[in-house]
Amino acid sequence: MPELPEVETILLGLRAALRDRRIISSETRADLRWPVPDDLSIRADGKRVREVTRLGKYLLVGLVRGPTLLIHLGMSGRIRITPGAEARAGYTPLRHEHVTLTFDDSSRVGLVDPRRFGCFLLLDGGRELAHPLLRDLGTDPLESGFDAAHLVAQLRGKRGPIKITLLDQRVVAGLGNIYVSEILYRARIHPERVSASLTVEEVTRLAEIIPAVLREAIEAGGSTLRDYVDAQGRPGAFQHLHKVYAREGQPCPECPGYPACGGIRRIVQAGRSGFFCPRLQPPLSLLDA
DNA sequence: CGAGACCCCTGGCTGC
DNA sequence: TGCAGCCAGGGGTCTC
Incomplete structure (x- = not known):
């Protein structure tokens, strides 16, 4: 589904929503292309968001003194953001919402992906670029090195x-x-x-x-x-x-x-x-x- | 190394 | 109305 412009648009929304937020809890309901790490809660809960970036079609959510969430939306993936005020009134995961993060202001971020071609993985903070999925990526056309x-x-x-x-x-x-x-x-x-x-x-x-x-x-x-x-x-x-x-x-x-x-x-x-x-x-x- | 086939999965649309 | 078949914004893996 999403190519670079769609991922970039999602990135801007996600970055604004997650600025200085801390993850309170995380829920996984189904696996994507690869299993969602079963130690997601152990490694991510309680951690504060440091930065949200993009590499090609990958979204990276870096956590302070913690891992980096690596998200790819595949063909049909999307990010659902629910503001805290709305989520406090009651929150129901959508059909195909396979991962949901809850933040310290009660806001939620869900990964919805009917076809499950996307992924949600954890990378070691500081060594993200060594991961096989990112290691061989070419230059991003919006970067200055692209000429x-x-x-x-x-x-x-x-x-x-x-x-x-x-x-x-x-x-x-x-x-x-x-x-x-x-x-x-x-x-x-x-x-x-x-x-x-x-x-x-x-x-x-x-x-x-x-x-x-x-x-x-x-x-x-x-x-x-x-x-x-x-x-x-x-x-x-x-x-x-x-x-x-x-x-x-x-x-x-x-x-x-x-x-x-x-x-x-x-x-x-x-x-x-x-x-x-x-x-x-x-x-x-x-x-x- | 490159190229192609196949696979993952759900859902929407078309044509019978 | 039902159903089969095809198509879809991605990409990993295997074979040749």
Whole structure:
């Protein structure tokens, strides 16, 4: 479900809600992709929140003199925040609310994830980046280290299609299926182009467009296709600004070729749908072969 | 190393 | 109304 813009939007809500809060108790009702650690209460209860951060699509809640909660929302996960005043009047976990934390002001934070592709793990404080799930993550496109030279280096030697390469979290941390289609459309790059065949000019364009699209999406509160809502329960609006995603057969908004061109195309790569304009995103460059 | 198939799981939608 | 089949914003693991 959530890609970087959605996770970032959730992060901002979570950070505001958890500032200086202390965990009073924690409840686990079901396991996610991996079992929720059964020593969660032992290690987390009584600990104060130090900071809430994000790495790619992972949320990290660091606790003072304690572990760091590592949360991934998978395809269908969301965070439910209930203010203390409301929770004191009575609190009922939602269907599929697999983990609930109660804080010192009675507020609750729940992890709701119907498909259970997400995770909720504990990392040792101070050694978070050594964890296998975080160790190999690529650069976050909103960080300063993400620029054209960096992306050129990342794509060097990559023979796979650019769409699949950009989805690889070791190459760029945080991109997902929606935004990759939107980004390649805006960069006028066909999703099947061999990654290493992109010209420096094209990669430079990508390196500018990737953070630009993500920032615009964050500004709009993310994309809601079916069930995404932020930590306060609000849907995003960026889906209204999608140019190609899930628009097969519809006219590309910037292409004069419709209806002769047949409109936006859908292709499947690595089992996932992708969308592009066949005229604005030509399939081959002279460097491909 | 890379690429592809398969798996995890629930729910919404479509077509019969 | 029921049901089968397909699809979904992610990603780990295994095989070749």
